[in-house]
Amino acid sequence: MPAAGHRHPPGTAARTQFNLGRALPFLVLVLTVLADLITPDRERFDRLLVAAPALAAVTWPVRATVAIGITAMGVRALLDFTRGQGFASDLLASEAILAAVTAAAAWVSRVRTRYERDLREVTAVAEVVQRVVLRPLPERLGRFELHLLYVAAAAKARIGGDFYEAVRIPGAVRVMLGDVQGKGLGAVETASVLLGSFRAAVNDAPDLGVLADRLDEGLARYGAWDPDSDAAERFATVVLVEFPDGQDVVRLLSCGHPAPLLQGANGVEPVHFADPSLPVNLAGLAENHHRIEEVPFGPGERLLLYTDGVSETRDRTGTFYPLELRLRGWAREPAAELPELLHRDLSAYGAGGLDDDVAAVVVVRTPAAPG
Numbered sequence: 001m002p003a004a005g006h007r008h009p010p011g012t013a014a015r016t017q018f019n020l021g022r023a024l025p026f027l028v029l030v031l032t033v034l035a036d037l038i039t040p041d042r043e044r045f046d047r048l049l050v051a052a053p054a055l056a057a058v059t060w061p062v063r064a065t066v067a068i069g070i071t072a073m074g075v076r077a078l079l080d081f082t083r084g085q086g087f088a089s090d091l092l093a094s095e096a097i098l099a100a101v102t103a104a105a106a107w108v109s110r111v112r113t114r115y116e117r118d119l120r121e122v123t124a125v126a127e128v129v130q131r132v133v134l135r136p137l138p139e140r141l142g143r144f145e146l147h148l149l150y151v152a153a154a155a156k157a158r159i160g161g162d163f164y165e166a167v168r169i170p171g172a173v174r175v176m177l178g179d180v181q182g183k184g185l186g187a188v189e190t191a192s193v194l195l196g197s198f199r200a201a202v203n204d205a206p207d208l209g210v211l212a213d214r215l216d217e218g219l220a221r222y223g224a225w226d227p228d229s230d231a232a233e234r235f236a237t238v239v240l241v242e243f244p245d246g247q248d249v250v251r252l253l254s255c256g257h258p259a260p261l262l263q264g265a266n267g268v269e270p271v272h273f274a275d276p277s278l279p280v281n282l283a284g285l286a287e288n289h290h291r292i293e294e295v296p297f298g299p300g301e302r303l304l305l306y307t308d309g310v311s312e313t314r315d316r317t318g319t320f321y322p323l324e325l326r327l328r329g330w331a332r333e334p335a336a337e338l339p340e341l342l343h344r345d346l347s348a349y350g351a352g353g354l355d356d357d358v359a360a361v362v363v364v365r366t367p368a369a370p371g
Helices: 012-038 046-059 062-082 089-133 185-201 208-225 323-329 335-349
Strands: 144-151 162-169 172-180 236-244 249-255 261-264 267-270 293-296 302-306 358-365
Touching: 012 046, 012 062, 046 062, 046 089, 062 089, 089 185, 144 162, 144 335, 162 185, 162 358, 172 185, 172 302, 172 358, 185 208, 185 236, 208 236, 208 249, 236 302, 236 358, 261 323, 267 323, 302 335, 335 358
Parallel strands: none
Antiparallel strands: 144 358, 162 172, 172 236, 236 249, 249 293, 261 267, 261 302, 302 358
16 A cells, blocks of 8 residues: 555566466366477376366356366377277276366366455455545645555554544645554444544544544543443554644644654654653543644654654664654655655564564655745
C-alpha cells in the first residue's frame, strides 16, 4: 500500500513465476522426447513423462491437467512405436502408471482450484470490509494534500491494528491516526470501534479534547454491550490533528502516541507535547486532562503522522529506524512519493522485513489560491 492505497497489484515477478509454472509440463514433454530420440535405445527417458501431469496439477485446471496426462500417454506410446516395440508389456505397465498419475494429478488440481476459488471469495470479502472499516484517504481535503502508507503485518491481511481517518468539517479538517495494542482480530475489532466513534463525533465535538473523550466513551459502551469481547480489554494510542481554515497553524492532541514530525523551512523537528494524554481506554487509571498543542503550519510545510511500526522497526543490530534523519534526506522529494520511499526503506532496514503494522500519513498545506 503503499503510497495512495494499501497494496500494489501483483508484480511482474509473480506473473512470470506463474507463467513459467504453466509452461513446465510442456517443457518436460519436449525435453523428454528430444532426449529419448538423440540417445541410444538403451537409454530410456520416457519414464520422466509422469512429471508432466504432476506439474500440470500445480497451475492448470482439471481438464487441462487430464489433457496433458493423455498427451504424455500418447507421447509414451509414440516413442515405443519409433523403437518398433509395439504393444509390449512394459508399455502397458507404463501407460497404466501414467493413467494413475494423471488421475491423482486431476484430483489435486480439483482440490487446488476449489481452494483458490474459496480464497478469492474470502479476499473479496476482506477487501469490502477494508473499504468499509478503513476507507482510502482522499487525495485532498480543502487546502490539504493527504498521502497514505498502510501495511498490515499479517501476511495477505488487508487490515491490522493501525487505523486512520480524515474528515472535512465546517471550518477545519480533522485527522486521526492510531495504533491498537496487540495484533490479530481483537485489534482489528478495537480499531473498527474507535473509527466508528470518531466518525460519529468528529462533526459535533467542539475541540480535540472532547473528541478524545468520545473515543473513550465509545469503547466503554462497546465493552458494556459485549463484555466478552476482546476489544474491551485493549487500549490504543491515538493522535488527533485539526487544521483550521484561514489559519497557518495545526492543533494536535496526543493520547500516548509517537510525536508527529513537522517538516518546514527550519528542517525536521518533532512536535513537542508538554502534557500528553493517556492512551484511549486507560483514562480511568488516572485523572486525564487533555492539553492541545498549537504550532505553526504554513503553506508548503509537511506533517508526518506515523505509528510505532515505523519508529520501532529495528535492524539486525537492534538499532531503531532513523525516521527523522530519513525525512531530512527526503526534503526535496515530492510529498506524494514519501509513503512509497518510506515503505521501501523500512522493508530494507528491518531485520526480516516488517513485523508490525505500519501506518503513516503525510499532510501538506498547499498555498492558497489567488483571490
